[in-house]
């Protein structure tokens with residue numbers, strides 16, 4: 088393709104192999120000794136002459152990031168080689184100092200909680216609307232943010248996730264207006280929405296709707312390699328702070344393989360995005376049309392749920408809540424009987440994640456499997472329970488809790504104690520319990536439900552799933 092002529096990938100492929108390498112990486116581009124690695128070695132260099140420097144971009148990487156800036160219409164777009172996680176750390180670090188208070192949505196990814204821990208921040212939660220019958224977080228209401236900001240004039244930053252794993256989008260324009268009215272900044276974790284703002288079929292990106300900083304995982308939905316992401320700013324004044332933060336939270340040896348995949352992704356979208364997005368859109372429309380005829384299973388995009396501002400249709404969320412199987416069971420059936428591997432399951436749904444590379448062949452395979460399974464299912468109430476929104480009381484900041492003396496106890500002995508660790512299901516990596524919160528019977532019942540479905544919960548400290556670290560009061 089023509090665009091490849093200017094790309095980093097082409098430049099790496101053309102790199103003069105006669106040049107003798109006395110520089111990193113340690114394979115020294117020696118494809119004879121390391122034959123099995125040769126496919127990678129060919130593209131793997133360090134910041135040698137002519138290949139620019141991610142931390143001081145002036146040439147090809149600058150040009151590439153400038154294309155991103157234009158595509159999303161931002162005041163600055165920065166490539167990330169350490170995932171959205173490094174973008175979230177950089178954004179939070181740039182806008183806060185220790186002990187500041189930030190407002191986060193309860194359904195934030197663990198990377199946000201980790202940034203709160205590391206930077207020793209205080210925080211309040213805003214709870215998104217919640218569907219108790221499905222256990223799905225819905226959109227965040229700007230009025231709820233308004234109420235919290237009125238009560239807490241010391242909040243400096245608001246950080247929310249939109250879209251969620253399930254594709255639920257919040258009204259970012261309204262939320263941004265609310266946040267700015269209170270002189271705070273808005274960071275949006277758009278890790279699952281790298282396609283946003285690039286095609287009319289998908290929602291606008293939050294960076295185009297008033298967010299100050301937006302972070303997108305390019306690897307999740309676009310055709311860039313795992314670990315790659317992008318951070319956008321809408322305010323020029325943030326430029327140097329973000330640059331400095333990125334130097335802290337990213338490796339000083341960014342991989343040229345990863346960077347060339349981001350460059351390829353952005354140049355492809357610039358040159359051929361319309362075709363790629365049209366294809367994706369048409370494939371999804373075809374899928375949803377077919378799935379209207381399912382009898383027992385249902386697809387979230389085909390039904391109307393109150394309290395969803397907008398839905399990202401690239402996430403195919405298949406609901407099992409009117410059937411006699413759980414999402415976990417559906418995921419297992421698809422894996423073992425139809426060779427289909429999904430992104431994630433929950434108690435009452437599964438997510439078949441699609442990205443820009445999704446093919447009609449794959450969707451046809453999924454459609455066939457769903458209809459085959461659907462006809463064997465019984466309509467009935469899924470054996471699982473109603474999800475109550477967990478409202479846990481906090482006794483200590485996350486930082487103070489993890490720095491405290493801890494004791495490991497059996498879960499059954501932990502009620503009313505203060506947790507010294509995080510617990511989450513992965514994916515989605517949203518903490519169910521965080522350090523500093525009081526453990527309740529309700530939380531333990533939820534852990535038990537996961538166990539009944541054979542789902543391993545991840546405890547950040549305890550090595551076995553029936554024990555937990557609590558704060559030692561002595």
Ligand SMILES: Cc1ncc(COP(=O)(O)O)c(C=O)c1O
Pocket residue numbers: 169170171172173195196198248252276278279304314315316515516
């Ligand atoms: C909502 C959300 N935010 C942030 C992240 C972190 O992204 P990355 O894995 O690109 O660091 C994830 C990862 O799954 C996520 O789901």
